[in-house]
Amino acid sequence: MSDSQLNDPTITHAAAHRAHLAALQSGYEVAMQQHDMDAIVLHSGKPKRHFADDQDASFKSHAHFLHWVPMAGLSDSWLVIRPSERPTLYLYAPDDFWHLSPSLPTPDTAPWAEQFEIVHLRKPTLPQRPEGRVALLGEIAELQPQVVSELEALPNPVGLVRQLDEGRVCKSEFEIACLKEASLRAARGHLAARRTFMEGGAELDIQLAYLGASRQRESDVPYGNIVGLNAHAAVLHYQHYALRAPAARHSLLVDAGASVHGYASDITRSWAGDDALPLYRALIEGVEALQKRLIARLAPGVDYVDLHLEMHRELGELLRELGVVSLPAEEQVAQGITAAFCPHGLGHLLGLQVHDVAGRIPDHTTGDIRQPPQGHPMLRLTRVLETGMAITIEPGCYIIPMLLEPLRNDARGEHIDWKLVEALAPHGGVRIEDNLVITADGALNLTRSLATGL
Structure with missing residues (x-):
């Protein structure tokens, strides 16, 4: 089977993907209102290194991040969601000659990209902190507590996470x-x-x-x-x-x-x-x-x-x-x-x-x-x-x-x-x-x- 037989739903179902992202924005705005939040920050996750080794374990991006961003395997990236604004994607793509960095999505190659503000990160960097009360979702809140402090965020609020989990149960x-x-x-x-x-x-x-x-x-x-x-x-x-x-x-x-x-x-x-x-x-x-x-x-x-x-x-x-x-x-x-x-x-x-x-x-x-x-x-x-x-x-x-x-x-x-x-x-x-x-x-x-x- 050639790769030409692999269907990419972000292209073949571009209109449905736009509707999916619009529904996510609406659902997150409801959740923010109900939990008194001004912004939600999603972290994509980062690879874990084997003990006493220089090799990383296989990595999968955080599912709530993937719910928005169809780039499986994207690490050290952030998505900031605020009411009535386009989400801001801080996409980590380092200048690297050891590994092939992710390609930055553009509306020509990835129709969904026009739904986001995209900021290119060449080094692992925190996103700009949104104003007001901020929820931080992801394992990073547990592995690196200093990130919670620097973003002045509430880490993985239980009720909010449950509500966002429920938003993944019935599929678009x-x-x-x-x-x-x-x-x-x-x-x-x-x-x-x-x-x-x-x-x-x-x-x-x-x-x-x-x-x-x-x-x-x-x-x-x-x-x-x-x-x-x-x-x-x-x-x-x-x-x-x-x-x-x-x-x-x-x-x-x-x-x-x-x-x-x-x-x-x-x-x-x-x-x-x-x-x-x-x-x-x-x-x-x-x-x-x-x-x-x-x-x-x-x-x-x-x-x-x-x-x-x-x-x-x-x-x-x-x-x-x-x-x-x-x-x-x-x-x-x-x-x-x-x-x-x-x-x-x-x-x-x-x-x-x-x-x-x-x-x-x-x-x-x-x-x-x-x-x-x-x-x-x-x-x-x-x-x-x-x-x-x-x-x-x-x-x-x-x-x-x-x-x-x-x-x-x-x-x-x-x-x-x-x-x-x-x-x-x-x-x-x-x-x-x-x-x-x-x-x-x-x-x-x-x-x-x-x-x-x-």
Whole structure:
């Protein structure tokens, strides 16, 4: 794939991007008025150096900064927002022969640039302090307290941050365009990963194929790609890439995304290899069918907690159909059996952070957290769905020995066919994950489309 196939939403959706920035300005002005602020200063963040070393860790810009400025990876820069004024972007682009500095955006190359006053910083410098009460948002307020003093600012005010977090929950047309492009790029990677798996590649070969097809370097992916062959598919956040292909090819699980102007996709697919048992193939088909039924229920007003619990009930039905567990689905859920086969939540909000903010805070004015239901502590989204929310739906089923062994050792184990569990163990598990945007009458699936091929 050539770079000419990479779509840039700041250009193809320039009008939507202008509307996005106008809505941000309006939302920030409301927040400033409600929190008695005259200005908000956002810091982009700065790279962290490894201890006793001269190398920096991989860096990602502060998400609230990226909400305004579509330049992922921009460090040591500032954005000053004031009511009824164009935001001032203090953009750090040093004179440097060791590294390539960021290019200064201009209206000719970046249509969004005309919405900002842009000040070029050649050295890390504080912005000019705005008049009145100032809020400073960013990690710098904690790492360099002297910056708070010099700007005479309130660091990361909790109520203000919650309100701005809420402003990221429902996506604008521009943001949806970025998410859609991120899904398209990730889908190309997933298809390349599957081809490499079928050709007999090792985990590292599959990872490299994914990166090449999705046109990303490893430090740019929104999260560390999970590429698990066989039993590694049961390690939920498996973090290695084996150099040698296994002798038997039972399964592949790939959980990987892409990032466009900081907006992430997060897609998972499970594939059966030549050595997979029919039982494992049936498990993949069952989890995928389950996922599609849950997606069909998406709409504004649906409680995501109810969907999560329905996922467990349907997983119980599937385990019973396959002969793995003999108990009725409701009893499996009540006894924690389905939780041992699927210990993670159904999904989460998606955006500038893979697990985006405010997933458990339905009302930013109080900040009260809606906790997950008992027995399901890993559920990251506990809200009622609203139009514009970007979410994932990712049911799974795994053979994780440390979670299943307690079942074997008590009365619940009498209802589990351990021979089938042991037969599935070399396959690891299954997870199917799509990215969706809630619409007025349902949901837009960004992952399954003619364009993505998934």
